[in-house]
Amino acid sequence: MYLALKEIKHAKLRYSLIIFTIFLIAYLIYFLTGLAYGLANNNRSAIDQWHAKEVIISQYANKNLAASELAVAQLPPVSGDQKDTAQLGQMMGVVSGTGLSKQNTSIFGIAFDTFLKPELQTGRYPQKANEVVVDDGLQGVKLKQQIKLNGHQQQYTIVGITNNHRYNTQPVTYLRLTDFSQLRYGTPQVTRISAFVLKGKAHVKATNQLTKLTISQMINKIPGYGPQVKTFALMISALLVIVAFIVGIFMYIITIEKTAIYGVMRAQGISGMQLVISLMWQSIFLGVIGIGLGLLGNVLTTIGLPAAVPYTNNPELISLFSGVLLIMTVVGALFSIWRILKIDPLDAIGGA
């Protein structure tokens, strides 16, 4: 560590360049992660808070919730606790109203005494017909406001507001199932729903009319979700590999340049292993500083970004990528080990 730090101190500029490069890559990784996680979150946040296990949708929906329709009469018998099941109606919609611009929304029809009920930021749950809960992702919504859905004449009253409840990137509007039925099928009689949601110990047998999906399968089938997550994962993985190469190349060039110095040290009886340890310490030091600066950049970005950008930091992902970045930095430096161990103390004498 002594050698490692002394050398960095003596050649501040060149090591600053390496740190700067690591910083840039770390920052880019955190930025992409924030965007990817924010976008993914916008697809699924309303679903995640159910803490459910499975959904039953119609066989014909091709695993896509938005395309599913099933008859309530068709639902299979449930074993286990009835409280761990809930009916869900889901459709895409448009919210409008006086003082509101037309905005896309994802409409959820639920019974507000089931686990599908959203956590409210303000207000209360609907108690009578045509009362709704909306997400504050819809610009301009407030309590007691009247809104219209999908251009119908019916006025709905906002009685509760949620925060960060989105499905397929759209803020969710929650209606009672009967109101949902009325909106979608023109009758308050709930005969058809989109999905049957199960959690805990509730269990049903799938029939050939029905498909059972785990929640993560269902989320992965949200149009665009899977490819988007894969694209980000691929970019981030590529950056993690690239950082190993960049650090590797930098350290290798520096190592080659130092061959004569290493030769002197080897002649003085400093073992190759001590030089390797010094190199490892250097890479750890450079990595920690570069990653630290990247984290700082990320914090500043989080503060500075407009709220409209779907940017969400996930501490677990950030820790994971920071760890992997540090490992890749050290892995990069490993390229130079054989080079150091190959250095002949005779190099110090300079031949004849």
Added chain:
Amino acid sequence: MALMRLEKIIKRFGTGTNQTMALNQIDLTIEAGQFIGLTGPSGSGKTTLLTIMGSLQGPTSGQIFFNDNEISQLNEKQRSKLRFNDFGFILQGANLVPFLTVNEQFQLVDRLRQKEGPQTAEQLLTTLGVWEQRYQYPASLSGGQRQRVAIARALYGQPALIFADEPTASLDSKRALQVAQQLADITKQTGQTIVMVSHDERVLAYTDQQYMMRDGQLT
């Protein structure tokens, strides 16, 4: 008991028609406390002999005894340890770690070895007249100062044997004689042994014993 004994040392470089016989049957015995001079024309094998004695490389054949232990067959790790603990090197060119100040060159040794050396860096640097320069990096020292720091570094930890390859070549003649005098004093005062390669007759005059090399043989 001899400090170091070389028996029938042969060193060849290359193969076939490119082969050079750098050392041809060298027998040499070095007693402790001696200041030994090694001279001879360029390419006669002086540096090669010094590096084989200093365990920087092994001989093609022959045996080397240091304190009656055979050292020519040691592995690189054992050699490294031997160089660190028992040998000192004063080389012709760069001898110092460029990113460490004069002081830190000695601190590095302190960190790597557990015990204190018998002479402090201050004593050595003062004797050699470079104590003032202790906070400087090698690049900002004059050639003579650098060489004297290198000598102090080689002597630090009191190695039994010090190998010097043309240590005065880069110095002006006044400095060269001063350094020769200091090396001679060291062998008298501490009983350390020095083997020094030099072309300079006046520098060689300070040595106790001189060997001449020609075509890989001692004469």
